[in-house]
Amino acid sequence: MSDSGDRTGADGAILRAAGVSKAFGGLVAVDDVTFSIPPRSIVSIIGPNGAGKTTFFNMLTGLYKPTRGQVVFDGKDITGRRPDIITSLGVARTFQNIRLFETMSAIENVLVGQHSRMKATIFGSILRTPRVRREEREVRERARETLAYAGLSEPALEEMAANLSYGDQRRVEIARALASDPTLLLLDEPTAGMNPQESARLTAFMEQLRDERGITILLIEHDMRVVMGVSERITVLDHGEKIAEGPPEDVRKEPRVVEAYLGKQD
Amino acid sequence: MSAIDPLRDRRETLAGLARSRQASRAFTGLVIFGAIVLPFFYPSGSGFIDDSTTALAYVVMALGLNIVVGFAGLLDLGYVAFFAIGAFTTGWFASAFYADANGGAGIHLFVTGPAAELPGIHMNFLLVLVAAVVLTAVAGALIGLPTLRLRGDYIAIVTLAFGEIVGRVAINGDEIKLAQDYPLTRGRQGITPVDKIDLPFVDQFTSLNLRPWYWTALGLALLTLFVNFRLRDSRLGRAWIAVREDEVAAASMGVPLVRTKLLAYATGAAFGGMSGAFLGSYLNTVNADQFEFSFSIFILAMIILGGLGSIWGVVVGAIALSFINNRLIPDVFNTWPAKVGLDFDLTELSFGIFGFLLVIMMVLRPAGLLPERRRRLELAEGVGAGEEDLYEARA
Numbered sequence: 001m002s003d004s005g006d007r008t009g010a011d012g013a014i015l016r017a018a019g020v021s022k023a024f025g026g027l028v029a030v031d032d033v034t035f036s037i038p039p040r041s042i043v044s045i046i047g048p049n050g051a052g053k054t055t056f057f058n059m060l061t062g063l064y065k066p067t068r069g070q071v072v073f074d075g076k077d078i079t080g081r082r083p084d085i086i087t088s089l090g091v092a093r094t095f096q097n098i099r100l101f102e103t104m105s106a107i108e109n110v111l112v113g114q115h116s117r118m119k120a121t122i123f124g125s126i127l128r129t130p131r132v133r134r135e136e137r138e139v140r141e142r143a144r145e146t147l148a149y150a151g152l153s154e155p156a157l158e159e160m161a162a163n164l165s166y167g168d169q170r171r172v173e174i175a176r177a178l179a180s181d182p183t184l185l186l187l188d189e190p191t192a193g194m195n196p197q198e199s200a201r202l203t204a205f206m207e208q209l210r211d212e213r214g215i216t217i218l219l220i221e222h223d224m225r226v227v228m229g230v231s232e233r234i235t236v237l238d239h240g241e242k243i244a245e246g247p248p249e250d251v252r253k254e255p256r257v258v259e260a261y262l263g264k265q266d
Numbered sequence: 267m268s269a270i271d272p273l274r275d276r277r278e279t280l281a282g283l284a285r286s287r288q289a290s291r292a293f294t295g296l297v298i299f300g301a302i303v304l305p306f307f308y309p310s311g312s313g314f315i316d317d318s319t320t321a322l323a324y325v326v327m328a329l330g331l332n333i334v335v336g337f338a339g340l341l342d343l344g345y346v347a348f349f350a351i352g353a354f355t356t357g358w359f360a361s362a363f364y365a366d367a368n369g370g371a372g373i374h375l376f377v378t379g380p381a382a383e384l385p386g387i388h389m390n391f392l393l394v395l396v397a398a399v400v401l402t403a404v405a406g407a408l409i410g411l412p413t414l415r416l417r418g419d420y421i422a423i424v425t426l427a428f429g430e431i432v433g434r435v436a437i438n439g440d441e442i443k444l445a446q447d448y449p450l451t452r453g454r455q456g457i458t459p460v461d462k463i464d465l466p467f468v469d470q471f472t473s474l475n476l477r478p479w480y481w482t483a484l485g486l487a488l489l490t491l492f493v494n495f496r497l498r499d500s501r502l503g504r505a506w507i508a509v510r511e512d513e514v515a516a517a518s519m520g521v522p523l524v525r526t527k528l529l530a531y532a533t534g535a536a537f538g539g540m541s542g543a544f545l546g547s548y549l550n551t552v553n554a555d556q557f558e559f560s561f562s563i564f565i566l567a568m569i570i571l572g573g574l575g576s577i578w579g580v581v582v583g584a585i586a587l588s589f590i591n592n593r594l595i596p597d598v599f600n601t602w603p604a605k606v607g608l609d610f611d612l613t614e615l616s617f618g619i620f621g622f623l624l625v626i627m628m629v630l631r632p633a634g635l636l637p638e639r640r641r642r643l644e645l646a647e648g649v650g651a652g653e654e655d656l657y658e659a660r661a
Contacts, residue, residue, distance in 0.1 A: 061518055087520035095518075101511040103640035104504070111501075112508045116520030118501045122529060125500035126493050132500075160640075180520050 014039040014184055014216050015060070015091075020069030022055050029055040031240040032069070037184070037218055042210055044219040044227045047237035048260055053220045054096060056237065057188055060218075061093050062086040074183065088116035092182035094173045096189045096220070102162035106152060106172045109161055110143040113179030143179065150175035151205070167198055178209075184216045185209065191223050199223055203230045228252065236260065301484055305477045313593070315476040319548065321588035322483035323541045328568040328584035329490045329577065330537025335566070336575035336638070337503065338530035339510030341422040344409065344429025345565050348402045348535040350436055350557040352542020354450075355398035357457035357552035362386035366447045379470075381461040391463040391547065398543035399536045406535025410528045429562050436554040456553025463547050479548055486544060487581075490537050494577050497533070506530055507640070560617060564591070567620050571627055573634025582635050590623075591616055
C-alpha cells in the first residue's frame with residue numbers, strides 16, 4: 001500500500017479510495033473513482049442527479065460492496081466490510097432522506113448510535129450488573145450532551161423522532177452519527193429542505209465539528225453556496241466518473257463542470 | 267394530518283412519567299401478589315387452576331415469540347418448533363423412554379421419589395429446564411441463519427417451513443434411531459408417562475395437587491417477564507427495535523445485524539423451550555400431535571391480540587386466548603349451539619372463533635388490547651411505513 005499514497009496524491013489521508021467502481025448489472029454507477037480526504041478537513045462531492053454520489057457514499061460506509069477498487073480508512077482496508085464494523089472503526093453517516101428510527105425518542109436514536117461503543121452483553125443486561133448500570137447512565141448522559149451540542153432543545157429530547165420538526169430530525173440524525181464517536185463524518189445532502197439561515201447555521205456547525213472535535217467531514221451537497229463556502233476541496237462526479245477536483249475557486253471555472261451542470265453550448 | 271398536538275402529548279408524557287412509574291410499580295406488585303394467592307381460592311385439583319397453569323405456560327411462550335416478532339420485527343410462523351424441542355427435552359431426559367440407558371439401570375440425576383427407581387434417563391426438572399433452554403436457543407439461532415438474507419414475508423415462509431420440519435420429524439421420529447435402541451420420538455403414541463416435576467421445598471407435584479404446578483408456571487412467567495423488561499431497556503433491546511425500524515440505518519449506526527437478529531431468535535426460542543419443557547411434564551405426554559402449525563398461529567394470535575411489542579399486552583393476550591380456548595369455548599359456550607337447536611361441537615370452531623376475534627380487533631383496536639406506544643403511533647400516523655431498501659444483505 002506504500003504506492004497508493006502516490007496514486008491518490010495525498011499523503012497521510014484519513015480516507016483513500018483507489019479505482020473504486022460499482023456496477024448494477026450492466027449499469028456502471030461509479031466508474032474508477034480515485035479519491036482521498038486529508039484529515040481534519042471538509043471536502044465535498046458534487047455532481048448532477050444520478051452522478052453516483054450516494055452510491056459512492058454507500059461503498060465507503062459498507063452498504064454496497066465495490067465491484068472493483070479499494071477503500072482504505074485510517075490505514076485499514078475497509079473494502080466491502082460490514083457497515084457496523086466500518087462504523088466502529090470511526091466512520092459515521094447521515095442519509096439523504098432522513099432515516100431515523102421513527103418510533104424511538106431522540107435520545108433513544110442517539111443511544112443506538114453509541115451501540116458500537118458500548119460493552120453490555122445480553123447476560124449483563126439481564127442481571128443489570130453495576131458495570132452495565134454505570135454504562136447505561138453514561139451513554140444517556142452523553143446522548144443528552146450530543147443532542148444539545150447538535151442544537152436540539154431540552155423538551156424535544158424525549159419526543160418520538162417522527163413527531164419532531166424537519167430541522168430537529170436533521171439535528172437528531174447528525175447527533176446520532178456523532179454518537180459513534182467518528183473521525184470521519186459523511187453527510188448526504190444535509191441542507192436539503194433547509195432555508196438559507198438554517199443552511200448557514202449548519203455550515204457553521206460543520207466548521208465547529210472540524211475545529212473543536214477534529215472531525216473530518218465529507219459532504220454531498222447541492223446547495224452551491226454551502227459547498228463553495230465550506231469546502232476545502234471539491235470533487236465533481238458525472239455519470240459515475242470523476243471529472244474534476246480541486247479547491248472551490250478552480251472547480252467553479254472548470255469547463256467540464258459547467259458543462260455537466262448547465263449542458264454543452266453549441 | 268391528525269388532530270394530535272405534539273406539545274400537549276409531550277407534556278402529558280413528561281408529567282405522567284414520574285407518576286406512572288410509581289403507580290405501575292404498585293400495580294405490578296399487586297398483580298403478582300394476586301397471582302400468587304389465587305390458587306388458595308380454588309380447590310387444588312380444580313379445572314380453573316389447570317387452565318391457569320396452562321395459561322401461564324402460554325404467557326412464557328407468547329413473551330418469547332414477542333421478542334422475535336414484536337421487538338426485532340422478524341415474523342416467525344414456526345414457533346411451535348421450540349415448544350416441541352423443549353417438550354422432547356423433558357421426554358428424553360425425564361421419562362422411562364430410553365429404558366435401556368445405562369444397561370437398563372437408568373441414569374438418575376438429582377431425582378427423588380418414584381422416578382429414582384425407574385429405568386431410563388431421569389434428570390431433575392431444573393437440569394431439564396437448562397438443557398431445554400440451551401437446545402432451543404441453539405435451534406433458534408440455526409433457524410435464524412437462513413433467514414438473515416431475507417426480509418418480511420420471506421422470513422415467515424422459512425420459519426414456517428422450519429416449524430413443519432420439526433413437526434414431521436416428531437411424527438416420524440420413532441423410525442429415526444440414534445443408536446440401535448434410541449429412537450428420537452415415539453411419534454403419535456407419545457412419550458408417556460413423563461416424570462413429575464420434583465423440586466426441593468415444594469409440595470408433591472401430582473395430577474390432583476395442581477398448586478405446585480401453578481406456582482412453577484408462575485415462577486417461569488415472572489422470570490420471563492423480568493428478562494423481557496430488562497432486555498427491552500438495554501443496549502440489545504434498542505438494537506432490536508432499531509433493526510425493526512430500519513435495518514439499513516441500524517447497520518450504519520454500528521448495530522451488527524447478524525448477531526442482533528440471531529440473539530433475538532435464540533432468546534425468543536429459549537422461552538419456547540422453557541415453556542415446552544414444563545408442559546411436557548405437566549401434560550404428562552410428549553406426542554407429535556401437539557406440535558402442529560396451528561399452535562404457532564395460536565401463540566402469534568396471542569401477541570397480536572395483546573399488542574405486538576407490548577409486554578403487558580402480550581401477557582393479557584396470552585391469558586385471554588388461553589382461557590377462551592381452554593375454558594370459555596369447551597365449558598361455557600359449548601351448550602349454546604344445542605340451545606338454538608344445532609348439533610355440533612363448538613371446539614371444532616375454535617380457530618374460526620379466534621379468526622373472528624382477530625378481525626374484530628383489527629377493526630376496533632388494530633394495535634392490540636394494550637398497545638405498545640410505538641405501535642400506536644405507527645398505526646395511527648403511518649410512521650415507519652416501508653422505504654426503499656438499498657442494503658445488500660450479507661451474512
